[in-house]
Amino acid sequence: MFLKAKKEISKIIAEATGLTQEEAFSSLEMPKGEFGDLACKAAFLLAPKEKKAPAQIAAELIPKLKKHKFVEKAEAMGPYINFFFTEKFYVDALKDIMKKGKSYGKGKKKGKAMVEFPSVNPNKPWHAGHLRNAILGDSVARVLAHSGWDVESIDYIDDLGLQVAQSLWGYMHLGNKPSGKFDHWLGAQYVEVAKRMETDQKVQAETRELLKRMEEGNNDISKKARWLAEECVKAQYATDFSYSIFHSGLIFESDIVHTIFHEGLDMVKENNAIVLEKEGKNAGCWVVKLGEKFQKMQDPDKILVRSDGTATYTGKDLIFQLWKLGKLKGKFKYKPFIKQPNGEEAFATGGTAPKPFGNSDMVVNVIGSEQIYPQEVIREVLLRLGYGKDAARYVHLAYEHVTLPDEKFSGRAGTWKGYTADELLEESVRRAKEKISKDVPESEKDKIGRAVGEAAIRYSFVRTTPEKKLIFKWEEALSLEGNSGPYLQYAYVRARKIMEKTEEKPSISAKYKFQPEEKKLIRELCAFPELVERSASAFRPHMLADYSYMLSELFSRFYNLCPVLKAEEDVRKTRLGIVKSFETVLGNSLTLLGMPLPEKM
RNA sequence: GGGCCCGUAGCGCAGCCUGGACAGCGCGGCAGCCUUCUAAGCUGUAGGUCGUGGGUUCAAAUCCCACCGGGCCCGCCA
Numbered sequence: 001m002f003l004k005a006k007k008e009i010s011k012i013i014a015e016a017t018g019l020t021q022e023e024a025f026s027s028l029e030m031p032k033g034e035f036g037d038l039a040c041k042a043a044f045l046l047a048p049k050e051k052k053a054p055a056q057i058a059a060e061l062i063p064k065l066k067k068h069k070f071v072e073k074a075e076a077m078g079p080y081i082n083f084f085f086t087e088k089f090y091v092d093a094l095k096d097i098m099k100k101g102k103s104y105g106k107g108k109k110k111g112k113a114m115v116e117f118p119s120v121n122p123n124k125p126w127h128a129g130h131l132r133n134a135i136l137g138d139s140v141a142r143v144l145a146h147s148g149w150d151v152e153s154i155d156y157i158d159d160l161g162l163q164v165a166q167s168l169w170g171y172m173h174l175g176n177k178p179s180g181k182f183d184h185w186l187g188a189q190y191v192e193v194a195k196r197m198e199t200d201q202k203v204q205a206e207t208r209e210l211l212k213r214m215e216e217g218n219n220d221i222s223k224k225a226r227w228l229a230e231e232c233v234k235a236q237y238a239t240d241f242s243y244s245i246f247h248s249g250l251i252f253e254s255d256i257v258h259t260i261f262h263e264g265l266d267m268v269k270e271n272n273a274i275v276l277e278k279e280g281k282n283a284g285c286w287v288v289k290l291g292e293k294f295q296k297m298q299d300p301d302k303i304l305v306r307s308d309g310t311a312t313y314t315g316k317d318l319i320f321q322l323w324k325l326g327k328l329k330g331k332f333k334y335k336p337f338i339k340q341p342n343g344e345e346a347f348a349t350g351g352t353a354p355k356p357f358g359n360s361d362m363v364v365n366v367i368g369s370e371q372i373y374p375q376e377v378i379r380e381v382l383l384r385l386g387y388g389k390d391a392a393r394y395v396h397l398a399y400e401h402v403t404l405p406d407e408k409f410s411g412r413a414g415t416w417k418g419y420t421a422d423e424l425l426e427e428s429v430r431r432a433k434e435k436i437s438k439d440v441p442e443s444e445k446d447k448i449g450r451a452v453g454e455a456a457i458r459y460s461f462v463r464t465t466p467e468k469k470l471i472f473k474w475e476e477a478l479s480l481e482g483n484s485g486p487y488l489q490y491a492y493v494r495a496r497k498i499m500e501k502t503e504e505k506p507s508i509s510a511k512y513k514f515q516p517e518e519k520k521l522i523r524e525l526c527a528f529p530e531l532v533e534r535s536a537s538a539f540r541p542h543m544l545a546d547y548s549y550m551l552s553e554l555f556s557r558f559y560n561l562c563p564v565l566k567a568e569e570d571v572r573k574t575r576l577g578i579v580k581s582f583e584t585v586l587g588n589s590l591t592l593l594g595m596p597l598p599e600k601m
Numbered sequence: 602g603g604g605c606c607c608g609u610a611g612c613g614c615a616g617c618c619u620g621g622a623c624a625g626c627g628c629g630g631c632a633g634c635c636u637u638c639u640a641a642g643c644u645g646u647a648g649g650u651c652g653u654g655g656g657u658u659c660a661a662a663u664c665c666c667a668c669c670g671g672g673c674c675c676g677c678c679a
Contacts, residue, residue, distance in 0.1 A: 026619065035622070044621065047659075054621090054659085080622065121679085161679065285677060296603040297675045306677040313679045372605055373674055400606075400672080435641060452641085464614065467606055469672070476613065476628085480641055483614080483627040490641050498638050538618080546615060549626080556642060565638050579638095601641065 001096040002526035005070050009038065009083065016064040017042055030523060034516070036075075036082035037089070037523060043079045054079030090522050091508045094574075097525055097581040098506065105529040105588055107148035107536070111361035114324050115141040118366065119156040122229035123167035124187030126239050127416035128424060128472045129402040129409045135461045135594070136399055137366040138245040139541035142592045144364070147536035152248045152357055156320065157348075159229035160253045163411065165211040166193040167232075168225050169203065181422065183235035186228070191414035215310070217258060226254060226350070230337075237338055237346070239421045243454055244594045247346045249357045250337055255349035256320055260330035261311065264319030265304075267328070273384040274304055283307065286315075288377055288384075302377045314374045321378055325390045326359035362393040364539060369398035369467065397539050399466035405473065419472065428478045429453030435480060440600065451596035452486050453478075458595050459485030463545040483549055485595055491552035491559075492590065493601045495583040498564050499576070506577035509570045517561055518578055521554040525585045532592070541593060548589045555582050 010024035017024065019042060031039040043058040050057060058076040065074055065081075070089040075082055097104050117137025120130045138153070145151040158164070170176075170189030178185050196203045213221035233250065240246070265286075268274050274286045284307030294300035304315035311319075322328055335351025347355055367375065375396035382391040403409065409416050433449035440448065460477045464470060480486045514522070528547070535543040564575040587597055 032622075032625090039622085041621065044660085078622065158679075163679085282677075287677095294604075294675075298602070299675055300603095302675095303677055308677075310677085312677070368673090369606065370673055371679095376605095398606080403672095432641090437639075437641095468614085469607070471613095473613090479613095479628080481628085482641090484641080486641050487627095490639080494639065494642085501638065542615085546626090549615095553626085557644095559638080560634095560643050563638065601639075 001093060003529060005068070005089070006038070009068055009071065012066045012068055013040060013042055015066065016061055017046060019045060030527060031080075031082060035077060035080065037085040037519070038083040040081040040083070041079065043081065047079075087512065087514060088510070090514050090519060091510055091512070093522055093526050094508050094577045094581050097584055098577065101584055102588060104584060105532045106146055107529075107533055109150075110148040111150065112152070112359060113144050113149040113362040113364060114152045114154055114358070114360040115144065115364045116154045116156055116324075116366060117141075119158070120236060121161055121163045121411065122157050122159055122232040122236070123163045123190050124232075124411055124416070125181070125183040126236055126421040127409050128419045128421065128477075129416075131243070131421040131424070131457070132399065132402050132461050132470060133366050133368075134240065134245050135243065135458055136397070136466055136541065138243075138594050139458075139462050139544075139592065140364060140366070140397065140539050142594060143532060143536045143541050143544065146588075146592055147532050149362070149536070152360070153246065154324075154357070155233075155247050155250045157229060157233055157250050157252045159226055160211075160214055160257065162207070162211060163190065164225055164229055165207050165214060166190055166197065168210055168214075168221075168228055169193050169207045171228060172224075173206075181235050181238070183232050183239075184420065184422070186232050186235075187411075187414075187416070191412065191417075194412040214254075215257070217254060222254070226252070230348070234338055237340075239425075241341050242425055242450075243421065243458060244342075244596060246340050246342050246344065248344070249334065249355065250346060250348040251320070251332065252349050253316065255332055256316060256323075257311075259332055259349070260323050260328050261316065261319050263330050264322050264328050265311070265315070267322070268304075268318070268381065268385070271385050273381050288381055290377065290380065293380060302374070314377060317374070318378050318381055321363060321365075321382075321394070324358055324360050324363045325382075325387065325394075327385075327387065327390075332357070362395065363390075364395045364397055366397045366399065369400055372396065372398055395539060397466065400469040402470045402472050405471055424457055424477065425453060427474070428456050431478055432456065432480060432486065436601065444600070448598050448601060451598040452480070452489060452601060455485035455489050455590075455595040456480055457485070458593060459488065459545060462593055463542050463549075465540060465542050486601070488548050488552045488586065488590060489595065489598055490601055491555045492583065492586050492597055493599070494559055495555065495579045495586070496599065498579050499583065501565060502576070504573060504576060506580045507573040508577045509574045512570060512574040515562060517554070517558050518575075521551075521558050521578065521582065524551050524554055525581055528585050528589065544589055544592055548586060548593065551582070551586055551589070555586070558582075 006028055010021050013024040014021045027040050027042040029039050043054040046057050047054045055078050058079050058081050062074055062076055070085050072084045072086045115137055118130050118133035120126055141151050141153045167186050167190040170193040174189055210221055213219055214225045274288050277283050277285050277287055285303045286305035288302045290300040303312055305311050332349040333352050334347040334355045336345050337348035338346050340346055379391050379394050407415055429449045432452035433445055436445050436448055456478050531547050
């Protein structure tokens, strides 16, 4: 509704100024202070053409502006034209939000998008770093879905890597019985094997042999490795679920190798996107020649197939990405893998049933920024194959890694111990539970603690823009006050509580005179749909985190200044509408960030 | 040699895409507010050469160039 009004007003401005409607639209902004409800800076644009001072232009434009039903008055304030809305605008805005409810902010249908995350090796528990990837990916998937995309969240499971071979060796030879959570146990085996491999030639040789058998497939070792990987992923997904992170499908690398890899490689070869090197240091390899594009790089050519015929990581990834974009005939067969708490089954490759995964109009890969170059290589190959449109919608959502204050997380060295996603949540929940007021019954404390603890971590990870390094510190990750996840939940719970305390239905009075802090809050509620859109098209969920915080801040102010239940009838019913609208919009926003909405705190 | 990212208050961040009304927020500091819809809250206050230097512009944290500091990448590893 607000967006519609904005468009109508930009049309009026366009008529008065001779600007295009698009120019007029983008000259509109939400003013910061007490400068009305909508500000227009078109006078700046016109100043060079008309050779007059912007302030003079703004003043002269006022009488030329046609009336709009929501505009009470338009006045020039220096170079700005500030629009002040009628009370009717606020009435209609609240009605609109209440009518739309959960679908408020939902965008028009856009097509199919596949989001890949977090693709953790299936041989150890997730640590804080994997968690950042997963929270980012899950949030982006949620935001894209709300903005109108039909989203499939995919996880790539590298069950053919050296890491799994090492873990398998440990499983077979270290003689330890699995105990506790499987991923934690397996991770411990892996660290031990990795240590031994550095010095022990025998372990090295045996691990290599295991890896070879795994790659060959169809043998006892490969079956055992696959089983081990699946067990580990199931354990990792218990963590996944505890953070409300969900997937539609899991694609195992062993299935990529056996189902689509050769077809994909042949296609790339036939189209001359890659060449077989006859001489030089890459003799015998299939490479993408990138000397022209990346002229000054030390080694711009990228090997996709080694001289021994095996594929590199980028080689396999390229074929996988071609599958995502629907460029291959080969189809995976799926099996039900794990039932998720959101009620949906996640499917894994390696079964017997077809599924409509893939054929995506857009691909978003949540991968560390250290892989910018190989991802660029894949985009370049797409272009060379003539898939220009797909290349434009092939998105590498590059994020910076999480580190400890003094060291990096290393799977091999085991520096993740003490910082697994499970341990973070456990500690966060513990701290959250300590704060729950004494009158809440013990039976509910656990539920609330989980919701709050989870939100604290999700928020602290998602609120920073992805390209910023994140140094993990307990106090910051688990903050329960100020700009934190629980602050947002608290505002939500307070709104909810007001609604619960009365039987009365909200009803916006046409005669109501809105207070300034109410107007500010409602204006911000109106911004939600545009924000979803911007957040989706930039793949930046932190914009919604920022927005949710601002909204909660405005609500807290309203809460302190404007009594609801104690007010007179007209005021009360209208304010109930404000509370209800806030609850709706913040609820929608938090849901897009995967943050649970507690009933009380 | 080349490429990418980061640099905003003591600390942690938003704003940069699309230049414009006093650069916002949290933590920490200081001073207040609970017999009033939950104080995980609110109010006030102190704290800033927006890394540095140039340029473009009526106007630069925002765009361009150079430099400085930190991180990452250019592997027949993944």
